[in-house]
Amino acid sequence: MAQILLKNLRKTYDETEAVRGINLDIDHNEFVVLVGPSGCGKTTTLRMIAGLEEITGGEIFIGERLINNVPPRDRDIAMVFQNYALYPHMTVEQNMSFGLRLRKVAKAEIERRVKHAADILNIGELLERRPKQLSGGQRQRVAMGRAIVRNPEAFLFDEPLSNLDAKLRVQMRTEIKKIHQRVQTTVVYVTHDQVEAMTLADRIVVMNHGIIEQVGSPQEMYEAPKTRFVAGFIGSPAMNFVPCRIVERGAALGVRLSGDITLDLSAEQSKRYRGYLDKEMVFGIRPEHITERRQHTNENQLDFGCTVEVLEPMGIDTMVFMDIEGVEVTARAAPKAVSNPGETMMFTIDMNNTHLIDPKTDKVV
Amino acid sequence: MNAMVGETYFRRLVVFYIPLFLFVFAMLFPFAWMLITSIKPDAELYNPRISPFIVREPTLEHWESLFGTTLFIRWAVNTLWVAIASTAVSLFAGVLAGYALSRLVFRGSTMFGIMIFVTYLVPPTLLFIPLTGVVTWMGLQDTTWSLIFTYPTFLVPFCTWLLMGYFQTIPKELEECARIDGATRLQAMSKIVLPLAVPGILSAGIFAFTLSWNEFLYALVFIHSPETKTIPVGVTSELIKGDVFFWGALMAGALFGSVPVAIVYSFFVEHYVSGMTGAVKG
Amino acid sequence: MQTQQTAPEPSLRERLVTALENQRVLGYVLMAPALLLILIFIAYPFVLGVWMSLTDKIVGTSGTFIGLGNYDKLFASDIFLTAAWNTVFFTTIATIFKAVLGMWLAVLLNRKFRFANITRATVLLPFIVPTVLSTLAWLWMFDATFSVFNWTLRWLWQMEIGIFGLVLKENWGFFRGPLWLGDPSLAMASVILVNVWRGLPFFAISFLAGLQTIPPDLYDAADIDGASGWKKFWHVTLPLIKPVAIVVIVFSIVVTFADFQLVYILTRGGPNNETHLLATLAYQLGMGSGNIGQGAAVALFMLPILAFVIIFQLWYLRREGVR
Numbered sequence: 015m016a017q018i019l020l021k022n023l024r025k026t027y028d029e030t031e032a033v034r035g036i037n038l039d040i041d042h043n044e045f046v047v048l049v050g051p052s053g054c055g056k057t058t059t060l061r062m063i064a065g066l067e068e069i070t071g072g073e074i075f076i077g078e079r080l081i082n083n084v085p086p087r088d089r090d091i092a093m094v095f096q097n098y099a100l101y102p103h104m105t106v107e108q109n110m111s112f113g114l115r116l117r118k119v120a121k122a123e124i125e126r127r128v129k130h131a132a133d134i135l136n137i138g139e140l141l142e143r144r145p146k147q148l149s150g151g152q153r154q155r156v157a158m159g160r161a162i163v164r165n166p167e168a169f170l171f172d173e174p175l176s177n178l179d180a181k182l183r184v185q186m187r188t189e190i191k192k193i194h195q196r197v198q199t200t201v202v203y204v205t206h207d208q209v210e211a212m213t214l215a216d217r218i219v220v221m222n223h224g225i226i227e228q229v230g231s232p233q234e235m236y237e238a239p240k241t242r243f244v245a246g247f248i249g250s251p252a253m254n255f256v257p258c259r260i261v262e263r264g265a266a267l268g269v270r271l272s273g274d275i276t277l278d279l280s281a282e283q284s285k286r287y288r289g290y291l292d293k294e295m296v297f298g299i300r301p302e303h304i305t306e307r308r309q310h311t312n313e314n315q316l317d318f319g320c321t322v323e324v325l326e327p328m329g330i331d332t333m334v335f336m337d338i339e340g341v342e343v344t345a346r347a348a349p350k351a352v353s354n355p356g357e358t359m360m361f362t363i364d365m366n367n368t369h370l371i372d373p374k375t376d377k378v379v
Numbered sequence: 380m381n382a383m384v385g386e387t388y389f390r391r392l393v394v395f396y397i398p399l400f401l402f403v404f405a406m407l408f409p410f411a412w413m414l415i416t417s418i419k420p421d422a423e424l425y426n427p428r429i430s431p432f433i434v435r436e437p438t439l440e441h442w443e444s445l446f447g448t449t450l451f452i453r454w455a456v457n458t459l460w461v462a463i464a465s466t467a468v469s470l471f472a473g474v475l476a477g478y479a480l481s482r483l484v485f486r487g488s489t490m491f492g493i494m495i496f497v498t499y500l501v502p503p504t505l506l507f508i509p510l511t512g513v514v515t516w517m518g519l520q521d522t523t524w525s526l527i528f529t530y531p532t533f534l535v536p537f538c539t540w541l542l543m544g545y546f547q548t549i550p551k552e553l554e555e556c557a558r559i560d561g562a563t564r565l566q567a568m569s570k571i572v573l574p575l576a577v578p579g580i581l582s583a584g585i586f587a588f589t590l591s592w593n594e595f596l597y598a599l600v601f602i603h604s605p606e607t608k609t610i611p612v613g614v615t616s617e618l619i620k621g622d623v624f625f626w627g628a629l630m631a632g633a634l635f636g637s638v639p640v641a642i643v644y645s646f647f648v649e650h651y652v653s654g655m656t657g658a659v660k661g
Numbered sequence: 662m663q664t665q666q667t668a669p670e671p672s673l674r675e676r677l678v679t680a681l682e683n684q685r686v687l688g689y690v691l692m693a694p695a696l697l698l699i700l701i702f703i704a705y706p707f708v709l710g711v712w713m714s715l716t717d718k719i720v721g722t723s724g725t726f727i728g729l730g731n732y733d734k735l736f737a738s739d740i741f742l743t744a745a746w747n748t749v750f751f752t753t754i755a756t757i758f759k760a761v762l763g764m765w766l767a768v769l770l771n772r773k774f775r776f777a778n779i780t781r782a783t784v785l786l787p788f789i790v791p792t793v794l795s796t797l798a799w800l801w802m803f804d805a806t807f808s809v810f811n812w813t814l815r816w817l818w819q820m821e822i823g824i825f826g827l828v829l830k831e832n833w834g835f836f837r838g839p840l841w842l843g844d845p846s847l848a849m850a851s852v853i854l855v856n857v858w859r860g861l862p863f864f865a866i867s868f869l870a871g872l873q874t875i876p877p878d879l880y881d882a883a884d885i886d887g888a889s890g891w892k893k894f895w896h897v898t899l900p901l902i903k904p905v906a907i908v909v910i911v912f913s914i915v916v917t918f919a920d921f922q923l924v925y926i927l928t929r930g931g932p933n934n935e936t937h938l939l940a941t942l943a944y945q946l947g948m949g950s951g952n953i954g955q956g957a958a959v960a961l962f963m964l965p966i967l968a969f970v971i972i973f974q975l976w977y978l979r980r981e982g983v984r
């Protein structure tokens with residue numbers, strides 16, 4: 015299974031630049047997820063890999079082969095579309111075998127492969143049905159079956175789960191992961207849902223405005239986002255961003271969020287942020303790293319108090335909303351430990367998991 | 380608007396049943412009149428003193444003379460041949476052009492689209508005089524070929540326009556998926572898009588068939604020999620000698636000439652209507 | 662699956678397949694049949710027609726260029742001016758009747774009733790059968806001596822005499838009914854009547870298709886707001902059906918404006934060339950008298966108004982498209 019290489023890939027429609035120079039190296043059998051808000055260029059990138067969109071600039075390699083001018087049918091890839099794109103006038107079996115029949119594969123071989131794929135996907139009984147007679151989840155499976163049968167160099171997925179209801183989506187997500195483990199192949203998967211990206215990907219590619227913001231494993235993306243966009247996009251509920259100022263606190267530095275709240279930085283952080291002293295910065299922290307006051311487990315945990323505005327119980331945790339200098343900040347606390355709205359509550363914040371963003375560049379420093 | 384709650388029967392009669400009956404009566408009366416006339420002996424037809432609504436001694440003499448002594452059957456065959464052939468030519472050109480204009484991006488496609496639309500609205504009456512010259516120049520005058528090649532001038536724009544609209548309702552992804560699956564653009568068109576466009580193609584074809592069956596002006600102008608004429612022209616020119624009208628046979632011919640389109644229509648009402656409304660909406 | 666390192670020289674067929682993968686190439690290839698037909702049988706005749714209208718071509722001669730001579734002659738000709746006026750008058754009146762009655766019929770057909778489908782199918786008959794053939798039936802019904810309309814009128818007249826016998830008895834037997842096609846105004850009215858009869862179903866069914874796209878909850882909402890039947894029609898139906906109506910009306914104007922068959926069958930332009938339309942006059946001049954140059958000029962006179970209508974439609978479609 016092939017490696018896919020994108021070199022300075024660009025796409026312009028009339029005036030607008032949809033993709034503005036992308037470099038990406040996708041490994042054999044790697045599951046790569048392109049994620050970003052709509053209009054970020056992820057689908058365009060995928061369609062250029064598929065050959066459905068002409069390439070304005072740059073190069074695409076699949077394996078050793080430069081495929082810029084190779085028509086889609088000769089790229090040896092398979093694609094699963096958002097609306098599944100099952101051929102309505104063919105049965106499931108005909109849908110799955112269409113590509114093989116076009117390639118004049120022997121009948122027995124076609125049968126064998128269809129059966130194999132149907133087994134993997136558990137759709138053996140559906141082979142004689144037409145797409146209209148299938149449920150959403152079944153259509154999804156058939157669309158994947160059509161890809162598996164072909165045994166291509168790479169699978170492309172274009173938002174394949176977004177037409178399913180929430181429950182089925184979670185189920186199919188797991189299914190896709192399982193299938194990838196069984197059918198070892200290179201996958202490029204496009205979604206706008208960061209949860210899908212986190213759960214499925216070997217590597218996530220976050221895109222925004224036609225460029226790549228960051229590439230990395232799901233854990234890296236979560237722990238060490240490089241830009242404000244990635245920090246805000248990955249993780250749910252989203253990271254808090256609070257405007258702040260770096261101030262001197264004795265020998266070390268502190269982050270002043272408001273007149274009342276100034277958080278001390280560790281010696282190591284102080285050294286790192288020394289250059290930003292007295293600058294206006296943005297302080298980023300995920301809700302799960304602000305909790306009700308707890309026993310400290312490391313020396314970089316601090317306590318502070320703030321007035322509770324709104325509570326949102328989620329069952330296992332309760333989201334606590336507070337207001338710091340007009341900015342809404344969310345904390346994630348144990349349901350039993352929260353105070354009522356209007357009351358002051360004490361929180362513990364884990365300074366090891368904070369990020370400081372330079373608002374001029376939107377980069378994490 | 381369904382039956383309104385609380386509408387009295389009397390009100391429904393006045394605002395609904397009576398007007399509807401009058402409309403239907405007016406729409407159908409001429410056809411009833413064709414039938415009555417065609418089975419009435421001349422003695423009754425041309426007697427102004429007796430009620431024309433009653434047929435006293437029904438007769439088939441007009442029908443016999445229509446089929447026996449005139450070239451009517453020949454005209455019917457000509458009409459059928461011309462209608463089928465010109466519809467086939469138009470569908471062929473229209474399907475390809477409609478597909479290209481709705482699916483492919485190429486320089487001038489917008490301009491071609493506008494051109495098709497404009498020619499769609501150019502009536503035959505505007506061009507029949509110079510077209511006679513073109514037909515003569517090509518040596519087609521007085522043959523059915525002159526009609527088979529000229530009818531597409533109004534059928535192709537119509538078919539293209541209608542099919543463009545239809546192709547747009549077929550998801551693009553189906554084709555894209557086929558192309559990734561290994562199909563060329565032409566294969567994606569012939570194996571995926573065309574089978575799915577059958578209802579649209581059928582609508583266009585049926586409508587085109589009736590249009591060419593009914594065409595009059597070109598057939599009147601290009602064809603002179605009685606044995607090459609189509610029904611509309613044959614009936615009007617050969618069954619009327621000077622100012623002598625053989626009304627019985629004329630009405631029999633008119634009725635019979637209407638039957639094939641009526642049959643085609645009755646089998647495909649839905650397709651015909653969607654073709655007709657699609658023709659204007661596009 | 663495999664990478665071709667040493668590509669063999671592609672065969673002609675392969676090269677063709679590759680070329681047709683390019684949508685710029687394929688686009689032109691697919692357009693070719695339609696374009697060819699249009700060029701030969703529409704564009705070329707159009708140019709030829711313009712040229713003919715500038716010559717004194719008569720059947721059998723090649724004609725010499727006479728500039729706008731034909732047009733000068735036409736403007737001095739009463740027959741032409743009458744035909745031009747008739748065409749406008751005929752189109753306007755017939756279209757108004759078709760639109761109003763068509764809307765009425767569409768609203769009736771849109772209700773739920775038994776045999777609704779078959780009724781809808783039946784009323785379309787006048788539109789689908791060959792126009793000349795149905796017009797022949799009308800010609801027979803308008804016959805000077807044997808008109809069924811006149812017989813009926815006479816019969817009604819008789820009935821009236823039965824009731825008001827004293828007053829009108831003396832007139833019995835003299836009443837013949839109107840000469841439908843013998844009097845210029847009555848002949849024009851008859852032609853319009855037949856055109857309305859033929860075109861009405863097209864309007865009704867197109868409007869019906871438009872009516873059926875109106876979501877029923879709009880009427881429910883109007884009901885709750887207390888709107889009467891007329892108010893609902895005026896404030897809900899009409900505005901929503903306007904896009905369909907405009908397209909249908911424009912389309913019908915083009916067809917009606919260029920109508921040939923009705924006048925050709927019913928009056929041949931008579932009596933006294935009073936009921937000619939541009940199309941029939943063009944035919945009479947170009948084909949009947951063999952005066953091809955003048956015939957072509959008359960036919961071309963349809964162009965400005967058609968062009969206006971077409972441009973209006975293009976503009977309208979584009980505006981709708983943008984929305």
